[in-house]
Amino acid sequence: MSISSFNRRWATVILEALTRHGVRHVCIAPGSRSTPLTLAAAENSAFIHHTHFDERGLGHLALGLAKASKEPVAVIVTSGTAVANLYPALIEAGLTGEKLVLLTADRPPELIDCGANQAIRQPGMFASHPAESLALPRPSQEIPARWLVSAIDNALGSLHGGAVHINCPFAEPLYGEMDESGLAWQLALGDWWQNNKPWLQTPNKVSTEKQCDWFFWRQKRGVIVAGRMSASEGKLLAEWAKTLGWPLMGDVLSQTGQPLPCADLWLGNSRATEELAQAQIVLQFGSSLTGKRLLQWQATCEPQEYWLIDNLQGRLDPSHHRGRRLVSDVASWLALHPAEPRAPWCVELPHLSAQAWERVAAQRETFGEAQLAHRIADYLPEQGQLFLGNSLVVRLVDALGQIPAGYPVFSNRGASGIDGLLSTSAGVQRASARPTLAMVGDLSALYDLNALALLRQVPAPFVLLVVNNNGGQIFSLLPTPPAEREQFYLMPQNVHFDHAAAMFGLDYHRPESWEALEQALSGAWRKPGATLIELVVNDTDGAQALQTLLAQVSQL
Template sequence: MQKSVNQLISHIYALGVRYVILCPGNRNAPVSLSFIRHKGFKCFSLVDERSAAYTALGIAIYQSKPVVIVCTSGTAVLNLYPAIAEAYYSQIPLIVITADRPSHLIDQWEGQCIRQTAIFEKHILASFTFDVEKNDNFDFKNNLFNCLSPVKGPIHINIPLEEPLYAKSDEFLYNNIKPYEQKSIAFTNKIPNEKLPSKILILAGADAYGQRLEKYCSFLSKSKKVVFIADILSGLHQKQNIKNWDFTCLLSSENEKQVLKPDLLITFGKIIVSKSLNQFLKKFKPQNHWHITPNGTIGNPFQTSPSEIKCSEEFFLSWIKNNISNIDKSYFENWEKISVKYDKKINKTFEQANFNEFSATRFILKNIEKNVNLFLSNSMPVRYASYLTTLCKISKIYCNRGVSGIDGTTSTAAGVSMVSKNNTVLITGDLSFFYDINGLWNKYLKSNYKIIVFNNNGGGIFRLIDGPDKAKERERYLTAPPNRNCKAIAENFNFIYFEANDFDSLNNSFKKFMDIKNSSAIFEIKFKPQNAVKFFKKLNLDTI
């Protein structure tokens, strides 16, 4: 049995995996011990499987490489599911290994035993049962590569294990396997043979682009031949050529939107945070929509029935760079003129703003250091940042936007901080923070992990969106005020605590909070719940 487990671990190492999250348990001991004794992996032990899986997700997000999560049998397995769903929709590579009872014990009143075979099948790229007694037919390389190619995401390996579970120390021998070479993706590189129209809107969606597309996007922006805008999670928002486009889509009149309407929409990447852009493009549909995808991933968020252009982003952006010379700048100039109009209104409103979550986000983005890893929680912090992309000088911005849940945010950001040398700053709401307290139950947290909690006593979004704001039961059942503060939690987990409740205290404490070197820190910013509502009304916002 142990020999087979060691063989699997050797192949996982050959895939390039170096980080493993191990959840304590007895049935998974042969797997956990094999990872630990291999010496090629950095292993972390975390008790809460739900939090542990999100922590593995955070490491995988930052590393852009697969991470392993291992747990015992039974309900422990089900606790992994939320992070697996997020990994599936965000296309983050995870290798989920669950220990199981032998098949003849399933449904026989055996303890800690549920039906684990293909348990995640709706939200997993591939699922396997690894037979430790006869694994000759297990295609290690191709099975493991399912988490990386053609689409990244989670895979599940369920391992039934019979007692005795603990092998002798001399049985931990490993196979010396040549490192796997990455699989190449075959591109058609076919681009429609059509004359490009004069009104082109290029939109970069969420993805981990890093610096590889920056030169192409910089050229397109500076050319002013096209409008180039970028989602806050694309890493390309610093290269866009329209300021405050999210506000522009939201505040512009029907006539102005007709002017802003593109003839050709070109998208790459995945999910878009902006609701205002989503609604604009649904109502003012482009004549054509091309989606650039190297791996066949395509959605229809704007109900525009996009055409799939299967090629690398680099290939396409290089092509369009060489094919826009005859396009005039009038479309860009119209966008710029309208956006400048609303930019002035927005800045004036912020200058006169009360102390609310939106204005605090603006302050933080203007004053935070550029080289941090910024993690934004759902649902409001990431939306506020989306409106303020022009202010944001940080390139590494993350959010669990695949499923957009509030659960697991603290744990995911913790995973990022564990493998990064730079400060990792999480901006989260009070409900999201209290929901994932076990994300702090982590002995591997370093002094680079800093958490900003917006405490407006409940789910603030329900005070803003149309519908709940008119329900008399809203506060008790929808907003769900926790009536808690973070100070005792900070003390319990040995975090240094800061607090602010107005602009002066925020301004006085923020730099001190960011400059803490010898400890993790929590900065709780307290708001009056109605301040954000008043601010939105002042901006005449009817949606977020």
């Protein structure tokens, strides 16, 4: 029997099984041990193939593809530390619900723990972070193909969100022409090869339960907190809240249009918290809240009931409120719980929000990152999408900006790391083919600099806007020790990104005024490729602007 041929047939069954669970995108890193999986994926016409030389970036590319497509995405890597590099993306997917299928090639058992090259203990290496794990045996004709396909179906069929880790050991030889080895084993699956259904079907649907006392609660004084959700859900929720007459505090990732903008500013005002204290029920839709003041209010509010609605399972409430944890997508829940038209019960919040917005707008002509966050809606591409980095960038946009309702906004706010942000944004665009504005800080861009290779071929105009405040200025907002702040927290690198853009063949601009930025953006949206725009700002101006505005609004 040809080992290389049977390895390929074994891998072919695995990859074909994935197609029955909606996998269309496959992300592949170079490697020898993964050859059976790579060639099986290459031969399957159902797949769209993506490649990257950096496994950490590859995992985040897959994460972005899954975010935008709402479909499971497969990743193929070789053995050894290549596998370990998938850990950050796997963790993020587990917290935010994207479905990843990690196919990790491995050495066979006899090469583990004996000094063999590139051989590590891979089964179970991701601990509790995968939603499902499957350690496959070495390919063998003594194991029926129906066992292999049903094992894959069982792992994916029960997947509600997060990653599946499928470890795939292969013995050498890995290369060679295909022969008849294992053909009968493969054909034993019969007409499964001609249809498009899983061998083993395991329905995994979350049913939305109607709350029978909703008609009672909708007549009360309620507050709505909106976290991460889809653009269509955000628009629906904003309309639903308006009908109810309940105030909606929308996170930047809620895509609700933030009808009461600058919540992270006016929540620091005692008039706001005193009025909100009259709420009898709080409904939170979606998790992963960004604003510090919103999180502080959420932690201390004490309504009669606190309901949290999200399609992810688990508690999702770090403040452990008394109430109800309802697992449902937002749209389905709203359809089952209609709003009854009522007059708004809050009078102070709209005034405070408008006053806060005026204070922010008064500074919009200054060239800086806080003002960019306020103006960001002016720079969004038509029919496009926004990807926000972590740290100071997303906090400033959340506190000082207002994104139109229903405009798609993406981010990695599960573990909120700065690793893989450029790769994730590349994946988001590849899945949607929309014009994309990605906005990150300088350290985030440096962390994932390899991902500029992914931007050399983009399906639509892509602008990477790097806000260069020379280090991790988020730490300027924290009580870090002043004497150690620069060396051990901010870590300024004193670099610019023109050489990086040139190395990867990307257009580059470094505007020094709003007019120059607008000209650069106007040109970028008219060309099919990617453009890197670097906004060099004074180091601490953004953080100081936020703190000044917080102080002003708190005294209104």
